[in-house]
Amino acid sequence: MNKKNEKLLIPFIAIILGILVGCIILIISGKSVNGLLVGLLKGLTGFDIYKPHLGFNLRYPGEFLVSAMPIMLTGLAVGFAYRCGMFNIGAEGQVIMGSLAVTMLAILVPMPKGIGAIVCLIVGALAGALWAFIPGLLKHKFNISEVVSGIMLNYTAMYGANYFLKILPGTNNQRTVDIPSSTKLGSSFLASLTGNSRFHWGFIVVIICVIAYWFIIEKTSFGFSLRATGFNKEGARYAGIKVDKSIILSIMISGALAGLAGAIVVQGTFGYGRVMTAADNYGFDGISVALVGSSNALGILFSGMLFALLKVSQPLLQINGIPREIGEIISSSIVFFVAIQHAIKYILSKLESKKHKSMVNSKGGTSK
Numbered sequence: 001m002n003k004k005n006e007k008l009l010i011p012f013i014a015i016i017l018g019i020l021v022g023c024i025i026l027i028i029s030g031k032s033v034n035g036l037l038v039g040l041l042k043g044l045t046g047f048d049i050y051k052p053h054l055g056f057n058l059r060y061p062g063e064f065l066v067s068a069m070p071i072m073l074t075g076l077a078v079g080f081a082y083r084c085g086m087f088n089i090g091a092e093g094q095v096i097m098g099s100l101a102v103t104m105l106a107i108l109v110p111m112p113k114g115i116g117a118i119v120c121l122i123v124g125a126l127a128g129a130l131w132a133f134i135p136g137l138l139k140h141k142f143n144i145s146e147v148v149s150g151i152m153l154n155y156t157a158m159y160g161a162n163y164f165l166k167i168l169p170g171t172n173n174q175r176t177v178d179i180p181s182s183t184k185l186g187s188s189f190l191a192s193l194t195g196n197s198r199f200h201w202g203f204i205v206v207i208i209c210v211i212a213y214w215f216i217i218e219k220t221s222f223g224f225s226l227r228a229t230g231f232n233k234e235g236a237r238y239a240g241i242k243v244d245k246s247i248i249l250s251i252m253i254s255g256a257l258a259g260l261a262g263a264i265v266v267q268g269t270f271g272y273g274r275v276m277t278a279a280d281n282y283g284f285d286g287i288s289v290a291l292v293g294s295s296n297a298l299g300i301l302f303s304g305m306l307f308a309l310l311k312v313s314q315p316l317l318q319i320n321g322i323p324r325e326i327g328e329i330i331s332s333s334i335v336f337f338v339a340i341q342h343a344i345k346y347i348l349s350k351l352e353s354k355k356h357k358s359m360v361n362s363k364g365g366t367s368k
Contacts, residue, residue, distance in 0.1 A: 007294050007296070007299075010294075010338065010341045011292050011293070011294060011299065011303070011338060013337070014292065014334050014335075014337035014338040014341075015292070015306065015334055017333065017334075017337045018330045018331070018332075018333035018334030018336075018337060019330055021329065021330065021333040022036060022326050022329055022330040022333065023036065025326065025329060026322065026326065029323075031321060031322055031323075032320075032321065032322075034320075035317065035320030035321050035322045036317060036320075036322050036326060038050065038320055039313050039316040039317040039319070039320050039322060040309060040310075040313050040316075040317075042057075042060055042313070042316050043060055043061075043064055043309055043312050043313030043316050044060075044061060044064060044309055044313075045060070045061060046058050046059065046060035046061050046195070057195055058193070058194045058195040058197070059194060059195030059196060059197045060195075060197075060312075060316075061194065061197075062190075062191075062193075062194025062195060062197025062198070062199040063197045063198065063199075063312055064305075064308055064309055064312050065194075065199055065203060065308075066197065066198045066199055066200070066268070066269055067308040067311055067312045068304050068305050068307075068308035068309075069202050069203060069205075069206050069261075069264055069268070069269075070095070070261040070262075070264060070265050070269070070282045071261075071282060071285045071286060071289055071304045071307055071308050072206050072210070072289065072300060072301060072304030072305070072308075073205075073206060073209060073257050073258065073260050073261035073264070073286075074091050074095060074257070074258050074261050074282050074283050074285065074286025074289070075285075075286045075289030075290045075293060075300040075303065075304045076209055076210065076213050076257045076286075076290075076297070076300055077091050077094070077128075077254045077255070077256075077257035077258040077261070077283075077286055078091055078254065078283075078286045078287050078289070078290035078295075079213070079290035079293065079295035079296070079297075079300055080213060080217070080226075080250060080253055080254045080257060080295075081250055081251050081254035082230070082290060082295050083217055083223075083226050083227055083230050083250070083295055084226040084227075084229050084230045084246055084247060084250035084251075085229055085230035085231075085233065085247075086136075086139070086146055086230075086247060086250060086251050086254070087146060087147055087150075088132065088135075088146065088150060088251060088254045088255070088258075089146070089147050089150040089151055089154075089283075089284075089287065090131070090132065090135055090146070090149070090150025090151070090153050090154055090255075090283070091150075091254070091255075091258040091282075091283030091284075091286050091287070092154045092157075092258075092279050092280075092281070092282065092283025092284055093131055093150070093153045093154040093155075093156065093157035093158070093283070094127075094128035094129075094131045094132050094157075094254075094255040094258035094259050094262070094283065095128070095258050095259070095261050095262040095265070095280070095282045095283050096154075096157040096158055096161050096262060096276075096279075097127045097128055097130075097131040097157050097161065097259060097262065098124035098125065098127050098128040098258065098259030098260060098261065098262025098263050099124070099161070099262035099263065099265055099266045099273060099274075100127065100157075100160075100161040100164060100165065100262075100273070101123050101124055101126070101127035101259070101263075102120045102121075102123060102124045102127075102179075102183075102262065102263045102266045102267060102273075103165065103168070103176055103179065103266050103272070103273030104164065104165075104168065104273075105119070105120055105123050105183075106120055106179035106180060106183040106266075106267075107168055107169075107176060107177065107179060107180075107273075108168070110180070111180070111182055111183060112182060113181070113182040114182070116180065116182040116183040117182070117183050117184065117185055117201075117267060119183075120183045120263060120266075120267055121205065121260060121263050121264075121267070123263075124259045124260055124262055124263025124264075124266075125256040125257075125259045125260045125263065126256070126259065127259050127262075128255040128256050128257070128258045128259015128260065128261075128262065129252040129253070129255040129256040129259060130252075130255070131153065131157065131255055131259070132251045132252050132254055132255020132256075132258070133248070133251070133252050133255065134149065134153060135149040135150050135153065135251065136247060136248045136251035136252060137248070139247060139251075140244050140247060140248055146251065154279065154283070158276055158279060161276070162275050162276060165273050165274075165275055166275060168273070171273075171275070172275075173275060174274065174275055175270075175272050175273065175274050175275060176272050176273040176274075176275075177272065178271050178272050179266065179267070179271060179272060179273075183267060184200075184267050184268070184271055185200040185201045185202050185264060185267040185268035186198065186200045186201075186267075186268060186271065187199075187200055187201055198268070198269055200264070200267075200268035200269070201268070202264035202267070202268040202269075205260060205264060206264075209257060209260065210297050210298075210300070210301050211297075213257075213297045213300075214297035214298070217297070222249075225241045225242075225246050226246055226250050228241055229241060229243050229246045229247065229250075258282075258283060258286070261282055261286075262282075265280075265282070285307055285311075288303075288307060288331065288334075288335045289303045289304045289307055290303075291335060291338050291339070292306070292307075292334060292335065292338050306334075307331055310327040310328075310330055310331050311327060311331075313327060314327045
């Protein structure tokens, strides 16, 4: 089996096995598997099999896509850094810094309609990139693990953001005032198309980022240098590639993508800044999305949708008598099966070898 087919098949097998684990747990606990499938179908399409006369409620797919947008962006963020051999576990902090920068700018600086939304997106990306520059610089100058510094900076970002949000005029213990409409990504037109959901123009940002990710990684010399650095740093350095520059730039671009995720959460999903008691886990979900998507642009797009579907369908599962935790169990199982991909590769190679031998024997030949 060639590597291209292997990359497609392993995540697919992992998803099937993850869903099977969820189904087995439901059967053991005496719950109906139908409730799981019906809940996921409704979350994806808005169609309720138990109430077909109601037709399709487009609010459900609208909200599903709203939930998927930031997860897909953080998946791209983690995947981009990983292509250069960096593990950006600090994406959560970069999301927070992007949302903080956008909230403060939108509330404190009056901006005209249209331009305001674009300026906020750019500032959110810059905030994420600058926050990601810190672990990149520490890695470059002092060889400090980006994992350790990234985890520490996540907490610094969350508590620091809470402090600055609370000093904004009108902020209470939970949220800031609404940001001006001139900086929002919401659209009455898109809402009317999706059953009055919160679906917003952020989906265009996501599409642009997916295309840009693919083009940079696969079609540019910069992308080649990133992949070469991620594959073998010393070999890349010997070939004349500026490894240190690649590392810094890759994690800053990664941070910019995570910062964009934070921006669209404020500008599109909520329309205000939130004082957090715990992280939203957009960044950590992005790690799972990048892993299942094999750090491939299209793979991240679809795995982001899958994880978002499992998340937004949890209330629907409860209505059908399914514990909402089953969505988390399936997500975790999928990640587990992708993580043990070497075992899956071994099983696939054995099956392929066995098939080859049986074909040779059926033709009356011998296998060498």
